[in-house]
Amino acid sequence: MTSLQLLSFLLLSCIIVSASTYEGEEEEALGSQSEHTTTTKEQQNLETKFRLYRDTAEGSCQIFVNQLETLDKCSFNASLPLVMIVHGWSVDGILESWIWKMAAALKSQHNQMNVIIADWLTLAHQHYPIAVRNTRTTGQEIALFLEWLEESVQFSRSNAHLIGYSLGAHVSGFAGSFINGTKKIGRITGLDPAGPLFEGMSPTDRLSPDDANFVDAIHTFTKQHMGLSVGIKQPVAHFDFYPNGGTFQPGCHILHVYNHIAQFGIAGITQTVKCAHERSVHLFIDSLLHKDKQSTAYWCNDINTFNKGLCLSCKKNRCNTLGYSIREERLPKSRRLFLKTRAYTPFKVYHYQFKIHIINEIQGKPIDPAFTMSVAGTKKDAKNLHIPLVEGITGNKTYSFLITLDTDIGDLIMIKFKWEGTPVWENIWDTFQTIIPWTKGTHRPGLIVKAIRVKAGETQQKYTFCPQSIDNIHLHPSQEKTFVRCEDLFQRQNRK
CATH class of the missing domain: 2.60.60.20 (PLAT/LH2 domain)
Structure with a gap:
C-alpha cells in the first residue's frame, strides 16, 4: 500500500467503522435524503448556535432566533453583508482552529460585514451516518435563522454567503433548498464537500447549483479507495475547482506525520490524515489574506489535458479566480476548473x-x-x-x-x-x-x-x-x- 493509499485509508476507515457500527442509523440517514418537508422549530429546540464573530477576548456573541435584543447586544448590522461559516463532521466536539482563522481573515480584509459561525457541534459530534442525517436538520435551522432576519430587521438573503466545509457544505446546500420563498441565498461556497453518502446522489440530496444564486466549490481530497473518497468528486456547483487535480495536495505526504506528531503530539496523526481535506479551507483563507496573489484556475476536461498546458485560455470566461474574489457567473452546466498550487501559503503559482x-x-x-x-x-x-x-x-x-x-x-x-x-x-x-x-x-x-x-x-x-x-x-x-x-x-x- 502506498503512502497516499494509507493516508486516505485511515480517514475512510473511521467513516466505514462508524457506518457499520450504526447500520440502522445509516439506513435512516439514507432514507431521509429524499424528504423535503420542513418542520417549524421553537427557539428552545434549535440545536444550532449562531455566534457573531467579534475580535475580542470573548471571540463571539450568540444570537438567538426570536430574541431581537441579541441582535443589538451582538452589534449585528442588517445593512451589511453576512458571511456564515459552517463547520463539518466533528471528531472531538470542539470548534476547530481554522474556523477562527477564517473569521479573522474575513473581518481583517472586509471589516464591513457580519461574520457568523454556525455551531452545530451537538449534531456533528456523532457517528458519521447520524451526522449525515443531521445535515438536513441544521440546514433547516440556518434557513429559519435567515428567514427570521428578513422578517425582523429586513436583512436580504441575497446578501448572505454560506461557507461550508465537508459536511458543512451540504448543510449549506440544504439551507438554500429549505428556505421559504422564491428568492435564493446569495452565495454558497463548498470547501471539499463530503463524499461518503453524498457521492452520486441527486442534486436535491446534496449541495447543488440550485441552492443559491451562485455556488462555487473547491475539491481537494477526492482520491477514491474502497469505492469512497473523503471529498465528493462530482461537480456540485456553478464553478468546481480541482487544485492539483483534486485528488491529493502537495505537502500532505504520510511521511509528514512525524513532523505533525512532534508539533501536535498524538493529535498530529489526525492533522496528517485531514491535511488534503482541509487544504480547501486554507486555500480560501489564502485568497483573503493575499489579495495580490490570487490563484487563477482554468476550464479543462481533465487533469491530464491540463498537465499538457492545453487549457490556459481565458477567452469566453474560461478562467476564474479561486476563493473569495471569484467572478460570480451562473452557468447552465457545472464547469470544472484546474490549477496547480504550492504546498504552503501563499499557494499561488x-x-x-x-x-x-x-x-x-x-x-x-x-x-x-x-x-x-x-x-x-x-x-x-x-x-x-x-x-x-x-x-x-x-x-x-x-x-x-x-x-x-x-x-x-x-x-x-x-x-x-x-x-x-x-x-x-x-x-x-x-x-x-x-x-x-x-x-x-x-x-x-x-x-x-x-x-x-x-x-x-x-x-x-x-x-x-x-x-x-x-x-x-x-x-x-x-x-x-x-x-x-x-x-x-x-x-x-x-x-x-
Missing part, C-alpha cells in the same frame, strides 16, 4: 504552456532523454526547470507540457534548453558514431529544437523563441542551446 518542436534525426525506436530549462524574465530568472515529457521523442513533432513557477518572473526574454546527458547516453552516441560514421563537413546526428512557443496563463501573453545560433542547431547529450525571442511566422501568416 504561475502557469505556462511550453510547446517545443523537436526533430529526432536518429531513426529507430523513440528515445527518452531528460531535458531542463532555464528561463530569463524581466523581473527574475528561473533555473533548472525539469521538463515533464511523458512520451518518447520521435520523428518531427511538437510536444506540449505545463510548467509552473512560484514567483512572477515578468515577461520572458530568453530560454536555455539543455539535454541532461548521462554516461548511458554518451555511450549510445559513441555507438551511433561507430555504426554510422560521418565525414568531415557533415553534422553529427542528434535532436533539432526548431522553436519554443510559450503561453503565460496569468497574463495570456504569447511568446516565440528561436535558436540564437542558426549555424549550430543540433542538440546532443550534455549540451545546452540558447533561444531568444523571435517573430512567430505562423501567427504572422494567420494575421494576413
